[in-house]
Amino acid sequence: MELEVTEAPLLSVRNLVKSYAAGKNGYAVLDDVSFDVFPGETVGIVGESGCGKSTLARAIMRLGDVTSGSVELAGKDLTALRGRQLRRHRRHFQLVFQDPFGSLDARMSVRAIVEQPLEVHGIGTAVERRELATDMLARLGLGAEFLTRSPKTLSGGQRQRVAIARALVLDPQLAVLDEPISALDVSVQAQVLNLLREEQRRTGVTYLFIVHDLSAAEYFCDRILVLYLGRIVETAPAAELFANPRHPYTVALFSAAPDPRRPDRKRILLEGEPQARRPERGCVFAARCPLGKDREICRTTSPELAQAGSPEHQTACHFPGELQESRALATVVPAGEENAR
C-alpha cells in the first residue's frame, strides 16, 4: 500500500491474523490484514457485524493477543511489548469506547476521571494535571459546572465527551475511536464529531475510526478500509470510495444504506447475512456476491488487494468495478415502487 508520500506511517499493521481455535475447526476473525495510517490522518474502518472491526481495534490496542502479524506505532512493534513497557507505552495510543454509560466509573467526578490517566503516567504536578484536565474538558464544551459532577448525572453525549477527554488528555499519537457516536442521538453525534475534528486540528492526533454509519464515515474520514469477514476488501480515500466503489460488497453496502437525500436510489439486495462462516477457499464474499456466486475463479481463488482506479484505491476482487458499472447502465427504479409488482 505505497502512498506518494515521503512521510513514514504512524501506524503500520502488517499481515495481522487473529484466529480462534486451531486445525479444522479453527477460523480466522482477521485474515492477513495490512495497512498504514499516516500522522494526522483519519482512517475509517467500515463493515458490518462479524467483519472483525472490533477485533482489529482490540488487537491494535493490545487488548488481546494476535495469532501472527505485527502492529507498529511510530516504528515500535506493539505486539512485542509486554508488562510495564506496554503500560508505559499506552499513553501514545488511546481508545474511546462505544458505550458512554459503561466505560466511566460512576463513583468518580468528571475531573477525577480525566485526571486519572495523567496520574497513572506520572505527567505533571497535581496542579498541572488539574489544569490540563480542566482545559481539556472546557475544549469539549464541559465547563466548570461539570467538573465535580458524577457521570451518572450526565447525558449520553456529555459522557461520551468525558470519555474522549480522558483519552485525548494524554496527547496520544493515535486514538482508536470504536463506534464513538453510535449510541448517541443524531443531534448529539454531530457535536461529538465536530469536537473530535477540532481536537485533531489542534494537536494533529491520528484517528482510527471504527464505524458502521456510512455517512458519518464519509464525512469524518480521510481514508476508508472496508472489512468483510476479516479481510480488507477495499480501501480508498473517502470521497473516491463513495463516488466510485469498485468491490461488489462496497457497492451493495452503500446501496443499502438509507439516505434521506436520495430515497429512490435502487438497493442491491444481498442474499444471506454478514455473520457467515468464512469459506475455506476463494473470495470471502463469493457466496453472497451478485457477480461471483457462479464464477469458478471467485469460488477457488482468494483475490489479493490490487490497484483499482487511482493509486490510492485498492480492491480485492477478480472483477473490480463490474457491479458498479452494470448498475450505472441499469434504469434506476425508485425503491418504493419496485415492489408493487
Added chain:
Amino acid sequence: MTGTTPERVFAVDGLRVSYGDTEILRGVDLMLAPGEKVGVVGESGSGKSTLALAVLGLLGAGGRITSGRVSVLGRDVTGLSDRELDRVRGRDLSLVFQDPLTSLDPVKTIGSQIGEALRRHNRGMSKRDVAKRSVELLSSVGVSAPERRLAQYPHEFSGGMRQRVLIAIAIANDPAVLIADEPTTALDVTTQAQVMEVLEDLVASRGISVVLITHDLGVVAEFCDRVCVMYAGRIVESAGAAELFDRPAHPYSRALLASLALPGRSRSEPLEWIPGAPPAMTSLPPGCAFAPRCAMAEPRCAEAIPEPEAVFAAGGSPRWAECLRAGEVYDTHNGRVGADHGA
C-alpha cells in the same frame, strides 16, 4: 377486512399518557389513510415508543391514558376493556417490535409463536390449517425451508431472520394497521435493506397502513409517505416525507436534518448541532418545549404551547408546524439539505 373502508383506518386524537405524575405524551394527533405509511421520528425520550405501546393499550404498570382517543377502523378503542382489546390486537392492529433478539419467546418454537397469533383470532382453526398458513407466512417474509424452520427455536435464527418472523406474526391476520417500532435499528445495513424490502412488499400487496417509529431519518425517507416529527411528547411538525426533507418548517426538524452527516457533505464544514439536551419530562417549560434550545426562540415562545401554524408550499398541500415562526423557517430554508455541497 371489513367491506366498507373508512377514510381513516387509524386515528389518534389529543392522546395524553402519564407514567405516575409524569406526562410522557402531551396531546398527540395522528391520522392514517388506508395504505398510508407514516413515520414518527424523534430522539430518545421524545415519547415515540410510548406512543406505540399506548395505541396498543399495552402501557403496562404505572402508565395510563389520561385523555384523548385512539380509533381503529372508525372504532374508539380507548374505552375498551383489556379483554375487548385482545380481540383488536393482532387482528386489526398489530406490532413489529424493536429488538428481534428479545422479542421472541426463547422457549417456544417459531411455529407455536406464529400459530398463537393465528389461533387467537380464528377459533376452531384446525392444526393442519394453522401449520399450512404458518408455512405461507414464513415464506412470504422470505424465510427459506419454512416447514423445517417452524419446529426451530429463536436461538437458531439470526437477527434478520427473527425480525422476519416478527413481521410474519404481525401480518398473520391481515391487520389494517401495523405499528413498527424501530424494526431495523438492531440490524446491519445490508440486513436492514432486506427486511425493509420484505416489509415494503407486504404492506403494499396487502394494503396495510403503517406507523413506522424510528430515529433513522433515512429509513423514514425511503419508506414513508408522510413524516411526523416528535419532540418532548408532542408532534411538532407533520409533512409529506419528501417535503419535510426538502423544506422543514419547524426549527427542531431543521436542526435535526442539519446535524446529519449526509453523504457528500463537505468535510471542511462543521456539522450543525443542537445545543443542550432534550428536556426532562418532569420539568417542562410552559411554552414550546424546544424553545430553550432553539436559535430562533423569542420571549413569547416560552409563554404557551404555540398553535400549529400552517405553511403552504407553492403548488403543494398545506402542512403545519407547531411553531410561531414556522412560516419564516419555511421561507428561509436554503433549499434541499446538503444539496449545495454536493460532490
Added chain:
Amino acid sequence: MSAVPTLRYLLGRAFGALVTLVLASALSFAILRVVPGDPARLIAGPLATPEALAALRDELGLNDGIAAQYVSYIGGFLSGDWGYSFASGADVSSVLAQRLPATLELALVAFVIAVVGAVVCALLATYRRGWFGTASKSLSLLGLGFPPFWLGLVLLLVFSSWLGVSPGPSGRLSSYLTAPPQITGFYTVDSLLAGDVVAFSDAVAHLALPALALAMLPWAFLTRLLTANLAETATSPYVVVVRSKGVGRWSTHVRHVLHNAALPTITSSGLVFATLITGSVLIEQVFDWPGVGEVLVGGIQRQDFAIVQAFVLLSAVVFIGINFVVDIVNGFVDPRLRVVGARSQP
C-alpha cells in the same frame, strides 16, 4: 432440532453425574476416615487388650491403605453390603431400608406443598398488584425466618392441643392401627392400595402437620425466587409481542412468563428437594417420626461410622440423582440447553 433432548445430551449429563458421584463418595469416605475415633475400640469396648484391638482392626480392614478400604467399601455398597452398626450390630442396609420410606414420604409431600404453593402464590402475586402480593411477600419473609422445628411445635400446639383436630406427635399412624402391607413403604399409598380408608385418613392426618412445618422454608424460598423471576420476565419485550397478538394477560402470564421464569427455579427446586430428604432430622424429632433422622443423630453421637458413612453416601446419590433429573427437566423445558456447546447466533 427435535422437541426432546437429544441422546447425546442425556449421555453427557449421565456421565457427568457418574463422575461427580465417584468424587463425592471418595471425598466423604476420606473425610470420615480422618475424623478422630477408633471403630475397633468402639466395638471391642474399653476393656479390650491391645492385641485384641489389633486383631479386630486387621479383621475390619482398618490397617489397609485408605484407597483399598474405599474400593472394598464401594464394592460392598454396590452389592448391598453396607456394613453393620458398630454400636448395635444391626445391618445398616436393613436399618435404612426400614427408616427411609418414612423420611421420603414426608419429604415428598412437603416438597409438593412447597412447589405448588410457591407457583400459585408467585403467579397470583405478580398477576395483580394488591393485598395478595403484599401478603405473600410478608408471609414468605416470615417463613424464611422461622426455624422449622419451632413452627412444628406451634402447629402441634394449635391444631393438636388447642383445636384437637390433629393427632399429637405420635409418628406416622395412630398406635391402635396396624401399618398397611408394605408395597411402596409410603403409608398413604400403601393403605390406599390395600383399600384401607381408615388407615389412609389417619396417615394423612399424621402427615399433615410435619409436612406443613417442613414445607414452610422451601415454600418461602421458592415463592420469593419465583416471584422475583416472574416480575423480571414480565418486563421482557417478547411479553409485549405476545400481548400484541391478542393473547390475554393471564394466558400470557402462564404460558410465556411462567415458563421462562420457571427455568432458574427448577434447579433450585431440585436442591430444595434434596435438602428436604437429608435435612428433616429436627422435624422428625418433634413429631416422633420414625425416619432416618433419629438413627443418624445417634450414629453421629456414638461415632457409629458405618451408619454415617452409608447415610452420607446415600445423600450424595440423592443430590446427584436429583441434579441429573433437574438437568433432564431443564433440557425438556429450555431448548437452548439441548445442544452441548450450542451458541446463539448474533
